[in-house]
Amino acid sequence: MPAPSTNSDTSLQETLGALHQPLRGRDDLSPLVEQLADARIVMLGEASHGTSEFYVWRAAISRRLIEEHGFSFIAVEGDWPDCYRVNRYVKAYPQSGDHAESVLRGFDRWPTWMWANWEMVAFTEWLRKHNARADGQPVGFYGLDVYSLWESLDAIVRHLQHNDPQSMPVAERVVNCFQPYGRDEQRYARHTAVSHHDCADEVTRLLLRLAHTHPHFDADPEGDFDAEQNAHVMVSAERYYRTMMMGGAGSWNLRDTHMMETLDRLMQHHGAGAKAIVWAHNTHIGDARATDMLADGMHNIGQLAREQWSAERVRLVGFGSHRGSVIAGHRWGAAMQKLPLPAAPDDSWEGAIHRARGKDGILLLDAERPDPDLLQARGHRAVGVVYDPEWERGNYVPTELARRYDAFIHLEETRALHPLHIEASRAATPPDTYPWGF
Incomplete structure (x- = not known):
């Protein structure tokens, strides 16, 4: 400039x-x-x-x-x-x-x-x-971020298997909905753009289920909160990857709105005066x-x-x-x-x-x-x-x-940061911020 x-x-x-x-x-x-x-x-x-x-x-x-x-x-x-x-x-x-x-x-x-x-x-x-x-x-x-669609789903499944097996059928419907896309966000997004069929209803039902059931996690005092937040991530991530296909500011704004909503939930989780x-x-x-x-x-x-x-x-x-x-x-x-x-x-x-x-x-x-x-x-x-x-x-x-x-x-x-990993791994699909990746 x-x-x-x-x-x-x-x-x-x-x-x-x-x-x-x-x-x-x-x-x-x-x-x-x-x-x-x-x-x-x-x-x-x-x-x-x-x-x-x-x-x-x-x-x-x-x-x-x-x-x-x-x-x-x-x-x-x-x-x-x-x-x-x-x-x-x-x-x-x-x-x-x-x-x-x-x-x-x-x-x-x-x-x-x-x-x-x-x-x-x-x-x-x-x-x-x-x-x-x-x-x-x-x-x-x-x-705070929104990218972990599959990792959040995996975490929810593990939680339910050990603490709330009665809710597993709801999670299984989400797994089955995403299964054809092979954990490939862009493949999912492209398919939804063409077919107008998506998994939004399934992830929303999973979020509602987790928001209204509160099993006891002996090994983790924040287990309920963790499971519910992973469901919030899935709802936002599913929308985020679909919105990426449209271009423009939509996916950026969705990502930062999710960050703000997560911060709000964390403030509430930590109580008055957090x-x-x-x-x-x-x-x-x-x-x-x-x-x-x-x-x-x-x-x-x-x-x-x-x-x-x-x-x-x-x-x-x-x-x-x-x-x-x-x-x-x-x-x-x-x-x-x-x-x-x-x-x-x-x-x-x-x-x-x-x-x-x-x-x-x-x-x-x-x-x-x-x-x-x-x-x-x-x-x-x-x-x-x-x-x-x-x-x-x-x-x-x-x-x-x-x-x-x-x-x-x-x-x-x-100076340059000092990484733990010598080689990069799990090269994920570029998000909408590519090539900057902020």
Whole structure:
């Protein structure tokens, strides 16, 4: 996108320089943590799914919010069944695993590195130890995403076989409806587009059944909630894959609406006074109305949370880096690679902050009285799981920084994430966000 007028460049540099607070260690987070402490929902972003420092700093902020301000749970841009295994582990439920590494290796759907990485192993082990020594309700870890159609069905079947066999006929009708498509989402979606026959009624009946039956799960105090949420995922996933065939903003909006509805259910599950931390890509947590997503008819969870809970109770924190390296694939399902992250152009937000200070830092933004310099629509880097450094200029989202976020963390140089898996596996069908995969 074209750079803003050079007449405003000096003013912008002065504004960014005045706002910039150095970020050298955990203690430097205190002004940010103080701003976030009274929120009911704090969303922490990332400019890529393959950057070590984004995970490390989100973990550091989350630790302080949990330890010092009693936040209740973390919800991430991940599949419900996989993340629920992590939830069981950090709460030391029976037969939940012996080590975070083995639990996180269960994230074997491409892109595996998003949650199966050593940065997450460290945070997961910390969270389990925190829960073991803390009083009151343990802090949970859950997934918000919509992709796990088959995995959620498998989880429901296992639950019913062991705890509610009388409900198995309802689940079997769902299994039978999907059986001809061989666990291939695109095949299912193409067939429904042509035949106008789908499995929507079957998955809805399964959800209603689970919502009205509550067997006792001896090994899992949240078993009912888990089973019902998997049914919600199936309802949304079935619609999502059918909507993908239509193109446009529909499938994106359905996905982020599902994320918001899942967050709402988690808030209700944790009771009055619950406080949530969300980890997701900037493209999900930064208010869509402050980007070109608005013109395309798209919304996201950051926007929906502000609209539903009010801006005073929701805090959105964006992340970005000037240069470095990143884990990604050259195409969907390809082997992960460590790729260079070129220096951001001067006319981007990352480039402007680099020129203003050239150091890691935090910008606390004032949404009520934003500085006009921070309302310019400048490019803001967004790297997905598929990335080609040679096409770097296409990875910038026009952004009004002070409207998109309540705070922004700028890092000068970042490193690639440290994956657990050496090779990618289970190369799934690309979702509607391909080739970005946010």
